[in-house]
Amino acid sequence: DTEVTQTPKHLVMGMTNKKSLKCEQHMGHRAMYWYKQKAKKPPELMFVYSYEKLSINESVPSRFSPECPNSSLLNLHLHALQPEDSALYLCASSQEYSGSEAFFGQGTRLTVV
Amino acid sequence: SQQGEEDPQALSIQEGENATMNCSYKTSINNLQWYRQNSGRGLVHLILIRSNEREKHSGRLRVTLDTSKKSSSLLITASRAADTASYFCATPLGYQKVTFGTGTKLQVIP
Numbered sequence: 001d002t003e004v005t006q007t008p009k010h011l012v013m014g015m016t017n018k019k020s021l022k023c024e025q026h027m028g029h030r031a032m033y034w035y036k037q038k039a040k041k042p043p044e045l046m047f048v049y050s051y052e053k054l055s056i057n058e059s060v061p062s063r064f065s066p067e068c069p070n071s072s073l074l075n076l077h078l079h080a081l082q083p084e085d086s087a088l089y090l091c092a093s094s095q096e097y098s099g100s101e102a103f104f105g106q107g108t109r110l111t112v113v
Numbered sequence: 114s115q116q117g118e119e120d121p122q123a124l125s126i127q128e129g130e131n132a133t134m135n136c137s138y139k140t141s142i143n144n145l146q147w148y149r150q151n152s153g154r155g156l157v158h159l160i161l162i163r164s165n166e167r168e169k170h171s172g173r174l175r176v177t178l179d180t181s182k183k184s185s186s187l188l189i190t191a192s193r194a195a196d197t198a199s200y201f202c203a204t205p206l207g208y209q210k211v212t213f214g215t216g217t218k219l220q221v222i223p
Binding site: 004006031041042043045048050055056088090092096097098099101102103104105106107109 | 143144146153154155156157158161163201205206207208209210211212213214215216
């Protein structure tokens, strides 16, 4: 199984809502990532989890809160987002080393209204 | 921070033609990867080339790496409509970080 599954595929939320994005992989990868991608731009790294511990936070605002409940799951909790946070949120996993192939989910298209 | 820049930004070719896109990066690397992204979807890994390799092939893909010029190219031969996508190079920035280039949007016209 070489899939990374993200749910939901689409999400519309108000600025006062709390929602969560979910990501799951069963490839035994010990590194998991959240990326944010705006239209016509490359993905930008937000967070890296390594062996279920947060290893990199790219100075992401606290309204984005990642969580790694176990080695297969990664969540991104969203609270009090702004319209400019509307984007495609991508989850990925890989072996730990940055020279490893990363497997991406299909993304969650988030719209903040 | 973004390490790679790709050109052209956009490329439109006829089916059956070859497509070449280039990636330039700033710092020394030990590997470079290429990914494809269909519109609004996740990225798919295409190929990885290590710094001690100058050229690598995978099916209709040929990747070159010139570490002296800090550049790489991706050639897609005999293109098909299904190759229409955005293509990104990716370079490591430290042990766990990968940064993506600006991307080339390829359109293959049937």
